[in-house]
Amino acid sequence: xxxxxxxxxxxxxxxxxxxxxxxxxxxxxxxxVNRELPMKPLNCHYLKNIEFGAEDITILRDGRAFLSTGxxxxxxxxxxxxxxxxxxxxxxxxKPAPVELKIKGELDLHAFNPHGISVYTDEADxxxxxxxxxxxxxxxxxxxxxxxxxxxxxxxxxxxxxxLHSVNDIVAVGPEHFYATNDHYFHSETPHFLTVxxxxxxxxxxxxxxxxxxxxxxxxxxxxxINISPDKRFIYVSDxxxxxxxxxxxxxxxxxxxxxxxxxxxxxxNIEVDHVTGDLWLGCHPNPLKLINFDPKDPPGSxxxxxxxxxxxxxxxxxxxxxxxxxxxxxxxxxxxxxKLLIGTVFHKALSCVLK
Numbered sequence: 001x002x003x004x005x006x007x008x009x010x011x012x013x014x015x016x017x018x019x020x021x022x023x024x025x026x027x028x029x030x031x032x033v034n035r036e037l038p039m040k041p042l043n044c045h046y047l048k049n050i051e052f053g054a055e056d057i058t059i060l061r062d063g064r065a066f067l068s069t070g071x072x073x074x075x076x077x078x079x080x081x082x083x084x085x086x087x088x089x090x091x092x093x094x095k096p097a098p099v100e101l102k103i104k105g106e107l108d109l110h111a112f113n114p115h116g117i118s119v120y121t122d123e124a125d126x127x128x129x130x131x132x133x134x135x136x137x138x139x140x141x142x143x144x145x146x147x148x149x150x151x152x153x154x155x156x157x158x159x160x161x162x163x164l165h166s167v168n169d170i171v172a173v174g175p176e177h178f179y180a181t182n183d184h185y186f187h188s189e190t191p192h193f194l195t196v197x198x199x200x201x202x203x204x205x206x207x208x209x210x211x212x213x214x215x216x217x218x219x220x221x222x223x224x225x226i227n228i229s230p231d232k233r234f235i236y237v238s239d240x241x242x243x244x245x246x247x248x249x250x251x252x253x254x255x256x257x258x259x260x261x262x263x264x265x266x267x268x269x270n271i272e273v274d275h276v277t278g279d280l281w282l283g284c285h286p287n288p289l290k291l292i293n294f295d296p297k298d299p300p301g302s303x304x305x306x307x308x309x310x311x312x313x314x315x316x317x318x319x320x321x322x323x324x325x326x327x328x329x330x331x332x333x334x335x336x337x338x339x340k341l342l343i344g345t346v347f348h349k350a351l352s353c354v355l356k
């Protein structure tokens with residue numbers, strides 16, 4: 001009996017050692033621990049008024065850029081106790097500078113914690129709707145605003161649903177219609193860590209309309225940025241832990257048909273799509289371990305990637321900006337417009353750069 005107990009204990013210890021070893025190697029692979037940081041400078045300057053991150057940025061065809069700022073996200077640094085804010089920036093202005101948007105309506109601004117954003121223009125009357133992922137008090141919900149003159153957002157609706165349980169980003173496809181990514185399946189850290197270590201693709205993309213809410217695509221390890229092609233036919237999703245961008249085709253009933261994955265070799269966050277060329281622009285985390293274990297003396301770097309011809313047999317992924325964190329820490333988004341590139345971050349500043 002004693003011998004059996006010793007044998008069982010030995011087997012359990014050996015199994016635990018194997019699991020720990022596997023987990024260690026898996027984490028190193030996920031976090032790209034051995035990857036050399038790419039460097040590529042651009043002619044950039046900091047955007048005024050943006051001191052505590054611009055996690056997401058999106059630009060309309062007319063050159064107006066919307067920015068969500070001040071995100072407080074679990075496990076990430078935060079250097080301000082103030083609520084989050086929304087800004088607008090006119091890139092056609094001779095000296096563009098972000099202007100804080102006034103928010104009107106029934107919304108708790110003291111708990112406003114904006115994350116991913118999307119903008120929808122209704123072609124019927126040119127109304128502009130701004131969709132914002134909001135995490136008040138660690139919750140997950142979507143706010144819909146109408147953008148009106150005098151730099152104002154009028155709050156129209158708050159959307160909550162059990163399927164929208166861990167929303168990261170959003171892409172609007174109608175005045176009250178959108179796709180959203182969930183970046184966690186479990187909210188508790190231990191089961192979430194196990195799903196990551198075991199590589200379980202439990203996350204999904206949810207389609208929301210006033211008539212129905214359902215999973216449009218699943219099998220994603222950690223859904224992050226999401227966006228849509230200029231012809232509205234394809235949806236792009238950044239699976240940040242798989243280091244790739246998934247391409248889906250919209251089907252009848254708003255189902256998403258998986259087409260392919262494009263490897264990007266980095267932990268890419270948000271996706272912006274060039275209105276003219278259809279190129280994808282990605283804000284990425286080249287050394288995420290430094291983001292998790294934040295040290296201002298050895299900061300997390302920033303990386304901007306571009307995907308050309310994503311629907312071809314040979315998409316081209318290129319480095320457009322790379323920095324070791326001393327200029328810009330923890331980039332999350334890159335949005336291009338007419339020779340300019342805006343780069344946002346989780347908690348740091350934001351850059352306006354001139355593309356060569």
